[in-house]
Amino acid sequence: MSGSGKQAERVAQYSPAEIEILKQAGQIVAGTLQLLYTHLQPGITTAELDNIAEEYLRAQGAVPSCKGYKGYPATICTEIEDVVVHGIPDHAKLQEGQIVGIDLVGSYQGYHGDSTITVAIGEVDEERQRLMQVTEDALRAGIRQARAGNRLRQVCQAIQEHVEKAGFSVVRDLVGHGIGRQMHEPPQIPNFVVEGQFTDYELILQPGMVLAIEPMVNAGTAQVRMGQDDWTMRTADGRPSAHFEHTIAVSDGGPLILTKRGDA
């Protein structure tokens, strides 16, 4: 259809040489998250984590993409407990029993990589563990559908089905996105399908498309609310939220996870 043809034109397809640089960017982001993982212990502050991330990124020749973006003041976004996205690092100490997401975007030679992990601080209860596991598995299920020839809706649907089968809810107000020369590029990648809400559902995935797939999953209501700082988004009911994200490239040989970590 002409509609989907038009979509395919406006979504960038990166060359194999560019994918190679995007992979380097992704690997620096992945390495930074792995380093942060070792520091995610009770007592550390998110401001300390932010410093570690910025220093490491810059030492690799990369630049924090979020810092200065629309005035955002930090390298990482921190998602403690009911924070869904865009929490600003501060001097509060992490506590045993919390789940904490770290969302990091870095650019290397002008190409961006974007990835998020959610981690348990010490021991967490069974619901939080399951919430993290379901969210990470939902990301995997979405990535599995990111194959050349598939429609984007297959990615969105796979994520939603996995989450809702588990009795959790996908956030409706935030979506994944294309990525590459810009941190946010078309297409929009919702973690749900509502017919007619996004024309990008019909996009046919092509080799060279680079996607940041990022389910945000709430234990309770899907509803979120914006904080007074105009950045921090929390669940409306105060129950916990988890978030996992990878930057992937669609290729002839299946999805390539550019932000793949050693442990995953």
Ligand code: MF3
């Ligand atoms: N990974 C976040 C996103 O895709 C990056 C936010 S950077 C910020 O929305 F500056 F907006 F916080």
Ligand code: CO
């Ligand atoms: Co993102």
